[in-house]
Amino acid sequence: MKGSSLPFDGTPEQEARLRAKLDELKNKQGALMPAMQYAQELYGYLPFEVQSIISEELNVPLSEVYGVATFYSQFSLYPKGKYQIGICLGTACYVNGSQAVYEKLQQLLGISSGECTEDKLFSLDATRCVGCCGMAPVMTVNGEVYGKVTPDAVEAILAKYHQRG
Amino acid sequence: MISLKINNMPVYAQEGSTVLEAARSIGIKIPTLCHLKGISELGACRVCVVEVKGMNSLVAACEYPVREGMEVFTNTPRVLNSRKTTIELILSDHRKDCLSCERNTNCELQRLSHKYGCDSHRFEGNTRDFVYDDSTDYLIRDNSKCILCRRCVAVCRRQQGVGVIGANDRGFATHIACPFDMKLADTPCVGCGQCINVCPTGALQEKEEITRVQEALANPNKHVVVGYAPSVRAALAEAFDLPLGVNCQGKINTALRYLGFDKVFDVNCSADFTIAEEADELVRRLQDGGKLPMFTSCCPGWVNHVQKNYPELLPNLSSCKSPQQMFGALVKHIYSKIANIDPSRIFVVTVMPCTAKKGEKRRTFTDNLADVDAVITTRELASLCKENGILLNELPDSETDKPFGEYSGAGMIFGATGGVMEAALRTAVTVLDPNARFAPLEFREVRGLQGVKEASYVVNGRELKVAVVNGLLNVNKVCQAVKNGECDYQFIEVMTCPGGCVMGGGQPIRATIVRHKAEIAAARAEVLYSADRTNVVRRSHNNSGLQKIYADYIGSPNGETAHKLLHTSYQALPKYCK
Numbered sequence: 001m002k003g004s005s006l007p008f009d010g011t012p013e014q015e016a017r018l019r020a021k022l023d024e025l026k027n028k029q030g031a032l033m034p035a036m037q038y039a040q041e042l043y044g045y046l047p048f049e050v051q052s053i054i055s056e057e058l059n060v061p062l063s064e065v066y067g068v069a070t071f072y073s074q075f076s077l078y079p080k081g082k083y084q085i086g087i088c089l090g091t092a093c094y095v096n097g098s099q100a101v102y103e104k105l106q107q108l109l110g111i112s113s114g115e116c117t118e119d120k121l122f123s124l125d126a127t128r129c130v131g132c133c134g135m136a137p138v139m140t141v142n143g144e145v146y147g148k149v150t151p152d153a154v155e156a157i158l159a160k161y162h163q164r165g
Numbered sequence: 166m167i168s169l170k171i172n173n174m175p176v177y178a179q180e181g182s183t184v185l186e187a188a189r190s191i192g193i194k195i196p197t198l199c200h201l202k203g204i205s206e207l208g209a210c211r212v213c214v215v216e217v218k219g220m221n222s223l224v225a226a227c228e229y230p231v232r233e234g235m236e237v238f239t240n241t242p243r244v245l246n247s248r249k250t251t252i253e254l255i256l257s258d259h260r261k262d263c264l265s266c267e268r269n270t271n272c273e274l275q276r277l278s279h280k281y282g283c284d285s286h287r288f289e290g291n292t293r294d295f296v297y298d299d300s301t302d303y304l305i306r307d308n309s310k311c312i313l314c315r316r317c318v319a320v321c322r323r324q325q326g327v328g329v330i331g332a333n334d335r336g337f338a339t340h341i342a343c344p345f346d347m348k349l350a351d352t353p354c355v356g357c358g359q360c361i362n363v364c365p366t367g368a369l370q371e372k373e374e375i376t377r378v379q380e381a382l383a384n385p386n387k388h389v390v391v392g393y394a395p396s397v398r399a400a401l402a403e404a405f406d407l408p409l410g411v412n413c414q415g416k417i418n419t420a421l422r423y424l425g426f427d428k429v430f431d432v433n434c435s436a437d438f439t440i441a442e443e444a445d446e447l448v449r450r451l452q453d454g455g456k457l458p459m460f461t462s463c464c465p466g467w468v469n470h471v472q473k474n475y476p477e478l479l480p481n482l483s484s485c486k487s488p489q490q491m492f493g494a495l496v497k498h499i500y501s502k503i504a505n506i507d508p509s510r511i512f513v514v515t516v517m518p519c520t521a522k523k524g525e526k527r528r529t530f531t532d533n534l535a536d537v538d539a540v541i542t543t544r545e546l547a548s549l550c551k552e553n554g555i556l557l558n559e560l561p562d563s564e565t566d567k568p569f570g571e572y573s574g575a576g577m578i579f580g581a582t583g584g585v586m587e588a589a590l591r592t593a594v595t596v597l598d599p600n601a602r603f604a605p606l607e608f609r610e611v612r613g614l615q616g617v618k619e620a621s622y623v624v625n626g627r628e629l630k631v632a633v634v635n636g637l638l639n640v641n642k643v644c645q646a647v648k649n650g651e652c653d654y655q656f657i658e659v660m661t662c663p664g665g666c667v668m669g670g671g672q673p674i675r676a677t678i679v680r681h682k683a684e685i686a687a688a689r690a691e692v693l694y695s696a697d698r699t700n701v702v703r704r705s706h707n708n709s710g711l712q713k714i715y716a717d718y719i720g721s722p723n724g725e726t727a728h729k730l731l732h733t734s735y736q737a738l739p740k741y742c743k
Contacts, residue, residue, distance in 0.1 A: 048741075063330055066331060
């Protein structure tokens with residue numbers, strides 16, 4: 001099965017809020033997108049459990065909810081980590097070797113773009129230009145920018161956040 | 166009316182109709198791949214493009230509405246070239262094993278490719294990572310032959326209200342699969358196989374059991390017994406290029422003998438047993454204050470649907486096994502005694518118009534023996550005949566074997582929507598009103614292709630309200646009403662497929678052009694109704710073979726032996742298994 005293998009840890013409060021929103025949207029035309037956007041905001045991602053609630057409440061087949069979730073890049077099937085890593089694969093970073101940095105990150109974290117580690121510490125996203133091409137290749141951690149990153153430097157950067165926990 | 170010109174010919178068309186329909190009304194066929202009237206109308210495949218004067222780009226005829234004064238051209242070089250390129254692009258990542266494909270010569274993509282003189286290797290490039298799903302007992306999805314037309318998605322959602330497949334991901338990665346790319350077996354798929362019947366290519370097929378049947382036939386230690394459902398005789402002829410609505414029952418009997426089956430029986434006969442049990446169960450529920458409304462339980466797609474979606478309605482389901490499972494139990498535990506054969510040596514094969522029946526064969530066991538060992542569809546029987554050089558059209562007719570070859574007209578009509586209800590009523594009215602001088606025989610109100618039919622009869626001073634539902638989307642509405650206590654029916658017949666078993670997912674596949682032109686369901690149903698009219702015995706309980714078996718082996722309906730052989734129980738199942 002696609003999607004996060006992490007156990008779902010949504011709270012009853014989150015579910016109550018989601019159901020209330022769905023109740024409000026229920027009989028409106030085109031309710032699916034706003035419902036999914038709300039849920040994405042609320043949970044940070046759209047796991048099976050959340051999509052099932054949306055499907056049930058809006059009376060839309062789960063296959064349709066999932067189809068929309070995988071069509072638009074604004075939706076994610078994976079939660080975000082405590083530390084959200086972005087690695088730029090834009091032109092300037094790419095020609096300066098960001099692909100190798102990306103591969104190193106995937107290897108060390110054991111996840112690909114869009115996914116989250118099992119301890120929910122790190123999530124990884126391959127991004128487009130982050131606006132500081134002069135420092136290419138660039139990676140970001142929760143908005144903190146690391147420039148001229150080499151594959152060898154990645155381990156030390158990750159270790160810093162590991163220590164913080 | 167709107168007046169327009171198509172290829173310079175004047176045409177009058179209904180307002181709101183499409184260019185495709187207008188063209189067809191004057192005898193011009195515009196090719197389509199994704200279009201299915203009333204079910205799938207999204208203009209995705211771009212094969213139906215035409216030129217409209219004054220428009221810069223080509224438009225999709227299947228969804229483009231007619232306008233007053235419009236001038237349409239369906240065959241300009243630009244149109245033909247565009248269609249050709251579109252088909253060649255579709256072919257670029259299509260697994261082209263046409264020579265051995267199940268759909269060879271009955272493939273809409275192949276036909277179009279040939280018609281437009283396409284070069285199937287013009288565009289060579291990447292292929293997608295194809296989904297191959299054989300997780301269920303009844304269906305195989307091979308996306309290497311999928312052209313993303315989405316007809317299967319539309320039929321699953323909009324006709325059946327099941328919706329377990331959709332288009333996942335986007336761009337080149339787009340593929341048709343279950344949500345979260347789950348296996349089909351882990352979803353609330355009911356197994357109706359309607360998706361197979363609308364697939365233009367070989368991407369969807371039943372899971373074949375021909376091989377197992379052939380192995381059993383070749384095994385000298387096995388006594389191989391076959392029975393075929395009512396609807397098989399109403400459609401098999403179509404697979405041999407005979408017209409719609411030809412009854413080939415006598416030829417099927419001969420063909421099955423040529424194939425080497427030791428005994429050829431008729432599932433019409435066990436349909437009579439179903440009625441004997443089900444009508445009795447209904448009368449008991451009515452008289453003893455049992456759970457009402459009672460739902461029929463012959464249709465395995467419907468039983469799957471209740472188990473996964475409406476567990477609260479399980480007590481409303483008749484406890485009767487389906488005719489297929491009754492057939493297996495009767496053969497293994499009664500025929501075995503009559504013929505003095507060890508039941509474990511008997512291999513029971515059924516031929517069914519249905520794919521869900523393949524899943525159903527493992528539902529019930531009697532004395533640790535599976536009631537049915539293999540289920541082949543009408544299509545598989547056609548393939549088996551063809552492989553064995555059997556020219557169905559040229560075969561002499563023959564009769565079925567005794568004792569499970571005798572049947573009533575009531576058993577025959579089981580294949581059409583309303584048939585099970587009518588058969589049950591024919592028996593129930595005689596039980597409820599034993600002294601009536603003229604018990605009604607034909608219940609025409611429950612016949613026909615409407616999604617939901619209602620009727621009410623007064624029997625012995627008591628009103629009997631019944632409903633007949635076909636097509637699962639309609640079923641969902643009725644289930645909701647029953648759950649909410651909004652309806653006062655006492656008996657409801659449900660068939661998963663629109664039109665009933667004659668339109669099952671295992672029946673010969675007809676091209677869109679035939680589906681749009683002819684009322685296939687009505688033609689196939691008429692085969693059954695006319696056979697019923699000419700049958701001497703027309704009520705199940707009057708089947709003399711059945712009476713003798715009850716007297717000699719079973720006792721009374723719903724008795725102890727009947728319960729062991731002919732009844733079952735149900736359980737709630739999870740909708741999705743993560």
